[in-house]
Amino acid sequence: MVPHPIVTGLSTLMKQIHFAALVCLSFFPVFASAQAPTAPNLLSDEGLARQEAHAYLFDEFSKDKESTYRGEGENRNLIELVLSNETLQLSGDVSIELPAGSQRVASLFKYIILRGENLNHLGGIEVAPYSGGGTVERSTQEPKLYRFKLPAMPVPSEDMPPIRIRTRCVDGKTATVTQIAFNSQGKLPVKFDDIPYRTLGADRPRFPVNVHVDLQHELSIAGHVDLERQKFFRYYAAPGTSDPSFERWASERNFSPGRQIFKLDPALVVGYGPGEKLKEDSNNKGAADLTFFDRHDSSPPKTIPEFEATDYAMCLNDYPEFMSVEHIGRGTPLIEHFGDAANLAAAHIADQRRDGGRTAKWWEVKNESTIKAEWDYHYQKEHDSWALLAEFHNSVAEAVHAKTPSVNVGGPTSAWMQLHVNQFGLYRDQTRFMDLTRDHLDFYSHHFYEDMGSLGAWERRDKGYSGYLLGRLEATLDMLQAHMEETDNVKPILITECGSLQAGRGAADYWLRLRSFSAYLHKLMSRPHQIDLSVPFVFTNMHWNPTSGNVAFVPTEGASARGPLADFQATPVAHFFELWRDFDGRRLPVATNGLAEVGLNATPVYQGNRLQIALTNMTSHQLSVHLSDITGEALHASSIQQRRLRYNDGEVIYEDAISLSDSNAIEVDAEETTVLTFTFDQTIQPKKTLLRKFAYAAGTAVTADQSQTFQIDIDDASDIESAKLVVGVHRIKGLEQAVSGTFNGHRFESHPEWTHKFDQLLAPLEIPISKDWLQNNNQIQIEPQPGLTITSVHLIRDRIGEALDSKHSQ
Numbered sequence: 001m002v003p004h005p006i007v008t009g010l011s012t013l014m015k016q017i018h019f020a021a022l023v024c025l026s027f028f029p030v031f032a033s034a035q036a037p038t039a040p041n042l043l044s045d046e047g048l049a050r051q052e053a054h055a056y057l058f059d060e061f062s063k064d065k066e067s068t069y070r071g072e073g074e075n076r077n078l079i080e081l082v083l084s085n086e087t088l089q090l091s092g093d094v095s096i097e098l099p100a101g102s103q104r105v106a107s108l109f110k111y112i113i114l115r116g117e118n119l120n121h122l123g124g125i126e127v128a129p130y131s132g133g134g135t136v137e138r139s140t141q142e143p144k145l146y147r148f149k150l151p152a153m154p155v156p157s158e159d160m161p162p163i164r165i166r167t168r169c170v171d172g173k174t175a176t177v178t179q180i181a182f183n184s185q186g187k188l189p190v191k192f193d194d195i196p197y198r199t200l201g202a203d204r205p206r207f208p209v210n211v212h213v214d215l216q217h218e219l220s221i222a223g224h225v226d227l228e229r230q231k232f233f234r235y236y237a238a239p240g241t242s243d244p245s246f247e248r249w250a251s252e253r254n255f256s257p258g259r260q261i262f263k264l265d266p267a268l269v270v271g272y273g274p275g276e277k278l279k280e281d282s283n284n285k286g287a288a289d290l291t292f293f294d295r296h297d298s299s300p301p302k303t304i305p306e307f308e309a310t311d312y313a314m315c316l317n318d319y320p321e322f323m324s325v326e327h328i329g330r331g332t333p334l335i336e337h338f339g340d341a342a343n344l345a346a347a348h349i350a351d352q353r354r355d356g357g358r359t360a361k362w363w364e365v366k367n368e369s370t371i372k373a374e375w376d377y378h379y380q381k382e383h384d385s386w387a388l389l390a391e392f393h394n395s396v397a398e399a400v401h402a403k404t405p406s407v408n409v410g411g412p413t414s415a416w417m418q419l420h421v422n423q424f425g426l427y428r429d430q431t432r433f434m435d436l437t438r439d440h441l442d443f444y445s446h447h448f449y450e451d452m453g454s455l456g457a458w459e460r461r462d463k464g465y466s467g468y469l470l471g472r473l474e475a476t477l478d479m480l481q482a483h484m485e486e487t488d489n490v491k492p493i494l495i496t497e498c499g500s501l502q503a504g505r506g507a508a509d510y511w512l513r514l515r516s517f518s519a520y521l522h523k524l525m526s527r528p529h530q531i532d533l534s535v536p537f538v539f540t541n542m543h544w545n546p547t548s549g550n551v552a553f554v555p556t557e558g559a560s561a562r563g564p565l566a567d568f569q570a571t572p573v574a575h576f577f578e579l580w581r582d583f584d585g586r587r588l589p590v591a592t593n594g595l596a597e598v599g600l601n602a603t604p605v606y607q608g609n610r611l612q613i614a615l616t617n618m619t620s621h622q623l624s625v626h627l628s629d630i631t632g633e634a635l636h637a638s639s640i641q642q643r644r645l646r647y648n649d650g651e652v653i654y655e656d657a658i659s660l661s662d663s664n665a666i667e668v669d670a671e672e673t674t675v676l677t678f679t680f681d682q683t684i685q686p687k688k689t690l691l692r693k694f695a696y697a698a699g700t701a702v703t704a705d706q707s708q709t710f711q712i713d714i715d716d717a718s719d720i721e722s723a724k725l726v727v728g729v730h731r732i733k734g735l736e737q738a739v740s741g742t743f744n745g746h747r748f749e750s751h752p753e754w755t756h757k758f759d760q761l762l763a764p765l766e767i768p769i770s771k772d773w774l775q776n777n778n779q780i781q782i783e784p785q786p787g788l789t790i791t792s793v794h795l796i797r798d799r800i801g802e803a804l805d806s807k808h809s810q
Helices: 045-061 102-108 245-253 264-271 336-356 385-403 421-438 472-486 507-527 574-579
Strands: 017-019 022-024 067-070 077-084 088-091 093-097 110-117 127-130 138-141 145-149 164-168 174-183 207-209 211-214 217-221 260-265 312-317 362-364 407-413 444-451 493-500 531-536 553-556 569-570 591-592 600-607 610-617 623-625 636-647 651-659 666-668 671-678 686-695 708-713 722-732 739-743 746-750 760-769 777-782 789-804
Touching: 045 102, 045 507, 088 362, 102 174, 207 671, 207 722, 207 789, 211 600, 211 610, 217 722, 264 336, 312 493, 336 385, 362 444, 385 407, 385 421, 407 421, 421 472, 444 507, 472 493, 472 507, 472 686, 472 722, 472 789, 493 507, 507 574, 507 600, 507 610, 507 636, 507 651, 507 671, 574 636, 574 651, 591 600, 610 789, 666 671, 686 708, 708 789, 722 739, 777 789
Parallel strands: 207 623, 217 686, 260 312, 312 362, 362 407, 407 444, 444 493, 493 531
Antiparallel strands: 017 636, 022 211, 067 077, 077 174, 088 174, 093 164, 110 145, 110 174, 127 164, 138 145, 211 591, 553 569, 600 610, 610 671, 623 666, 636 651, 636 671, 686 789, 708 777, 722 760, 722 789, 739 746, 739 777
């Protein structure tokens, strides 16, 4: 049933090892005991096939075709390639075959664009045979332009079947296509990118790494001791939206549904089946006839018993056309109909609770409303689009709270969280939105995605890497938190989508998604005090896009996309669920050193006599993790097992239970997340709790062309065991000199080597602060540095307290 290679762990007899109360796992800046370099790092078979397709595109296929480029030399990118300028008159059922060879180069692009007239008369698009009989995601649909995403394409080959665009015109309507083009969104370099198709770090010795895990203390992160698995181990769905067999499969792996979109116009106005449809109120143009809900059953779909009490998020989108800006912005309501749209949203949510007895705990007002494709007023310079966005969110929140007070309403469900853009202009838009909605919204929500072609992020730091997994996620969340603290508007944050924008179904495509899912999950679960929910964009299955690269299961040949699990076969995405299936427990302190903080995450948890450690290595180095005794009461591990999900020699490899004979030289490959499980003969019993608290300075996104002063006030300076100052920094081309200053008159500086090599550095610097420096009112002065922006400043302080039972931890 599983068509992808799985390497099982060894079954060697375990030796009992002596394990200290303090397990050490720390980075040494030497190569002692590291393995010898392997053979030259050659391209995988997939890499060779994609290299040939890339050469075919530029050497043959694009010749004599209109094309648009940006940049110069090796930095030149192909933006758009016109496939046809033939005029096509369309009506009824539509089928358009793309030129020969299009299928071989399609995976290099992101979109197909149709240009012409009355394209709004076209329905959903099937890209046959590659979208599996379903329709692909629409990006923009206007009368003159229809842009839609290419499906997840297989590895290119010469014998691929041609691409055929299939759709249907609205009955009685026609459309005209005058041009068909591929579009890369500016991300198709003329120089072939081979990094994704090599085994990163295989040509260098493994780095020995140590990390300290403290078994004498539990860790309380602002009151949160339990891992709170229900916040972080989610998949993209609402309860009851797939066959129960898929829900049972996910539940058995301790994952639950987390979030889904409800598209008002397709679901209620067009409808997904027979029955009455929502109509415009004949007496109130632009408003919905809300008497519809007196007759409509809005009950949520039936789910398995395990998910009936699950809290989840839903997002409203595609407000009805009769109340929206014409054709643009995926149902952006007209300003004069904000109230009507709010009343519709409130009526639907209240009716769902009334008819079905339950609804989502969190409702987002409008999906990804920070970008033009979702909120039309961002196009219109005559409007203050962000003020309108806040006004609309407030209207919806007020209407929903009036009818269903228990529901939490939030937004802006942000896309493209590059908040440093336009000299932090996008960040100021976000903070203004928070300020304008502070009295109405219950949470703020955002999306984070790794871009296409971002494997080998560490090697791309100075080559345009713009993702979030090398410090940008942490710096962004710190900046938002600092502003909320400064304005006394602290609300939970929901990450309702995260993962990768990579399309395709090759091994490297799957690996980019898998390593992104795990890395985001790991980083976000380290912030239980800030994050109330995080949902990776990972599915058990998709009946509307059955061969998506984001699904754990695809239908077997000839099977229905709506069938049970028995009619499906696993993809590599299923390994994500397996990797994390039983990671749970209470938190323990951990410390790493030597390897950049942004490159290594470590989280230990324990239950009874079991210790688990999750390690995520976002560098391009292969690591050798060394476990050694330090001090403290010895414990005996009766077994050590490692669960691995990695990429090697062009294959995604999952190893479920590697039995280790000792705790030395545990292998962790580049961009790998691994889970280690230690089982001891006696129960782990931490004696006390490390209580971690956070305090933020006022001031965010502050330019440091001149000296800047920040103040952090605390009330427990005399009780602190240890402290770190965290300074978020942004600078084009990285840091050329140390970030230096004083803390209550005591000098500090930070200039890690890894910060030198960024096109756009946005990351936190962690600076140890002597507890003897601390006062209740702390003055931090940061010295000037040309081009430097201080994104936020906060203090992490730890003190020792008594052990907490689970009743007293959040």
